[in-house]
Amino acid sequence: MAFETAHHSAKSSAPTAATLGELRASGHVERDVRDEIRHNLLTALRAGDDPWEGIVGFESTVVPQLERALIAGHDVVLLGERGQGKTRLLRTLPNLLDEWTPVIAGSELDEHPYSPILPESIRRAAGLGDDLPIEWRHRSERYSEKLATPDTSVADLVGDIDPMKVAAGRSLGDPETIHFGLIPRAHRGLIVINELPDLAERIQVSMLNVMEERDIQVRGYNLRLPLDVLVLASANPEDYTNRGRIITPLKDRFGAEIRTHYPLELDDEIDVIEQEADLVATVPGFLIEILARFTRYLRDHPSIDQRSGVSARFSIAGAETVAAAALHRATVTGEEIAVARPIDLESVIEVLRGKVEFESGEEGRELEILEYLLRKATADAVRAGLGGIDMRPLVERLEGGDAVLTGDRIPAAQVLDALDDDAVTDLLDELAEQLEIDDAERASALEFALEGLYLARRIGKEPDERGRTVYHVEQPDDES
Template sequence: MSQPATLGELKAAGWQSVPVKEEIRRNAIARIRAGEDLFPGIWGYEETVIPQLETALLASHDVIFLGERGQAKTRMIRLVLDLLDEWLPVVAGSEVNDDPYHPVSKHAQELIAAEGDHTPLAWVHRSHRYGEKLATPDTSIADLIGEVDPIKVAEGRYLSDELTIHYGLVPRTNRGVFAINELPDLAERIQVGLLNVLEERDVQIRGHKIRLPLDILLFASANPEDYTNRGRIITPLKDRFGAQIRTHYPSDVDVELDITEQEATLPEADVPVIMPDFMGEVLVYLSQLARQSPHVNQRSGVSVRLTVSNYETLAAAAIRRCLRSGEAAAVPRVTDLDALAPSTMGKIEIETIDDDRDAEIVGNLRKEAVRQAFKDAVDLEVQQQVIEAFEDGRVVNAGDDISSADYAELVGEIPAFAGALAALGYESGDLEHPGLVASGIEFVLEGLHLSKRLNKESLSGAAVYRGRT
C-alpha cells in the first residue's frame, strides 16, 4: 500500500497519532491475545522476567534491568522494537522524528505553518526508531541531550536561534525506544540531565528557552549496586523508572544448553560437528559450578557467554583432532576438554593468592563438571556392570591417539559399554557411528574414574583406565 506523501494525504487516510508507549501497549495486547511470544529466543525467563516485563509494557512504564553481565538485558530491550508499528510518518527533514500532528521542533513547526497540508512527509521504519548508548565516564550532556552546533553559528545563525542546536541521541530517538547500558557508569551530574526526560518528558539545551516534549520509552541496564564499585544510580533518577526488573542466570541445565546451542557459532569447516548432549551438559555444569566457586569473583558474574565460548572451543578442538586423524566427523570427547582452559580463563575472574593456580582451579571445575554430568546420566546399576568388566585386570587406553574405530571395537569386547551408551541416550543407529561411540566411552571411563570407581594413569595426553585394586 502506498504511503501518504503529504500531511493532507495523511489526514485523508485517517492515520491516528498515538504516544509510543500506547503504540507498544496496543501491539503487545494484540500479540498476547493471539497467543504469540513477545520475546522469542529468550530462554529461562518464562516464569520470572518476561511476565514482569510484559506487565511493565502494559503499564506504559520505563524500565531498568538489574543483573550481571550476559543475562540478555540488551537483547530483550531490542526485541521491544518488534512491538512498534512497522512504519511511522514524520515531518520530512526533521532531526527528532516530529509527529506531523504535534510537531515539537522549530523546523517542523515553521514548515507546517508555511506548507500546511502540503507539508512533505518521510516514513521511518521501526528498526530506525531505536537509540542505544553505553554509559561511560566521559559521556557528556551533549552526547545525550544536545549542544549548540558551532558550524551552524558560523553559517550566520544567532546563538539564540533554536535551529543552531545539534540534538543528542535522546531527542533523535523521539517517538521511539532509547536504552542506556551500564547506567551506574554515567557520571552523576550527567544522570541529573535525564531527570526531565523521565518525568517532565522534555529537554533543555544550553539555556535556550525551549521546551522539547519528547515521546520516548526509556530502558536502562545496570549491575546490582551490591556488585559494583564503579558508580551508582542517583536516587531521584532511579525513582523515576516505573519498573525495576531483576534478571538472573538460567538455573536449569537444559535451558542453558538450549541458549548455548542457539547462540554458538560453530566453525565452518569441511568436517561436520556432532555435539553429544552429555558433552554440552558438561559445559553447562562447568559454568554453573563457576558461579558457586569461592575461587571465582562472583561480583563480575559468570555469564552464559562462558558456556557459549567453551561450546565453540570444544567443537574447534574436535575439528582439529579430526583433521589430523582424517576422520569424517568431529565428535567432541573428554580428551578435548583440555582445550577449554584459555576460553574459560578469558571469561571469568579467578581470585587466588597464587597466580599459577588459575589452571588448577579451572581444571578442578572441569573435572567436577564431568563427574556431575556423568552422575546424572548413568545410574549405579549400569556403572557396576562396566566396573565388573575390569575385575579381571582389563585395561583400556584413551587419548588423542586412539582412533574412533578402536573405541568402537570395545563395544563388542566389553558388552557393558553398550548398556552405558544406552543410558546416555544412544540408539542402535548411534552405535554404528564410531565417533559417537568413542565420545560416549571416554565419557563413561572418565566419569567412573572421577567417581572413584576406576583408576586412571595419565601421561602426555594419553590415559590408561583399569579396575581399582
C-alpha cells in the same frame, strides 16, 4: 545507532501514503510510544503469542514484571550481574512497536506528521498543509543504544551548539543551531543506556528533564522539545558502590527497577548455550550439559567472586571452544566429521580461566579449583545420563589388559577400535540410544562412559609420555 532486533521475520512492505493528506485519508491514528507498546503487548498476550523471542529462563520471573512495567508506561532499569541477558532482553522491545510509522520527510527527529515539534517542521507543516511529504520508518530503526562510558558528554546524550550551523550564518542565539544528541534523536522510539552507573553524575543530571518533564533544554535556550521517548537502562548492582552509582533523583524517575538473574534451572542453562553458541563442529548434548553444570558450580563456589558473577558468556564460549578443538583435531587427523569429545573439555579451562574472578587468598589454586569443579560436573552428568546402564563390558575389557588412548590428535576411529568386540558394540548401541546420539558421536559417548568409570574409581586414567590420556586398569604384578 540502530540495531536489528532478535525478531527475524521478514519486513512487510511499507504503507504507500506519501503526503500528510494521504495519511489522513488512510485513517491513520497517531499513538505515542507507550501507547504503541501497551496496545501491541496486550494484543500479543490476548492471542497467546510470545513477544519475547529468544529469551530463556525469565518466563515466570523477569518477563511478567517487565510486561507490567510496559503496560504502566514506565521507564525501566534492569539490574543484574554481567551476562544475565539484560541487553538481549532490551533488544526484543522494538518488536512491540508498530511495524511501520510515518515521519515528516527530512525531519531531523523523525517527528510524526500530525505533531511536529521542531521550529522548521512546524513552519513546513503550516506552509504545505496536506502536501507535507512523509516517509515511513520501520520499527528496527526506532531503537537506539548507548554504552555508558566515563567520557560520555552532555552533548552526546542531549545536544550542543553546532558550529557548522553557526558558520552557515545563523546566530548563536538561534535555537536551530543545536545539534541534537542521542536522546532527542530517539524521539518516537526507544533509547537504551547500558551500564548506566558508568555515566558521570553530572551527565546523569542532564537526563532528569527527559525522564520527568519529557523535554530537553540545551545551553539555556528556551527551546523545549516535548519528546516521546521510552528510556531503558541496564546496570550491575555492584556499580552502586564500586565504579559509580545511579544518582538518587534519576533512579527515582525510573518507574520500574527489575532484577534479572542467571538461569534458575539446568535445562534453561542448556537452552541458553544451545541457542547462543556459534558452533563450528558437533557438540553432543552431554558435553553441553557438563558445561552448563560446570558454570552453575562456579556460581556457587565460595572461592569464586560472586559479586563479579559468572556470565552466561562463559558457558557459551566454553561450548564454542570445545567445538573449535574438535574441528582442529578433525583437520589435523583427516576425520570427515568433527565431533567434540570429553577430552576437549580440557581446553575450556586452559582458554577461559581468565573469565572467572577468584576471591583474594585463592592465588595459586585457580587451576585446581576449576579442574575439581569440572570433574564434579562431569560426574553429575554421567549419573544423570548413564544411570541404569551396565558398564561391566568396558571394565572387563580393561581388566583384561586393553587400554584406550585418547587425546587432542587421536581420531575417533582409533578410540573405538581400541575396544572392538561384540559386548562393547552392544554397550555402545545402548549408550547411543540413551544419549540420543548418532554414529558419528559414538567415540564421544565411549569417552564419556570411560570418564564416568574413572571418576567412580573403577578404572584408572593417566597421561602417556606424549601428553595423551590413557584409560586402563592397573594390572597386578606377576608373583615371582
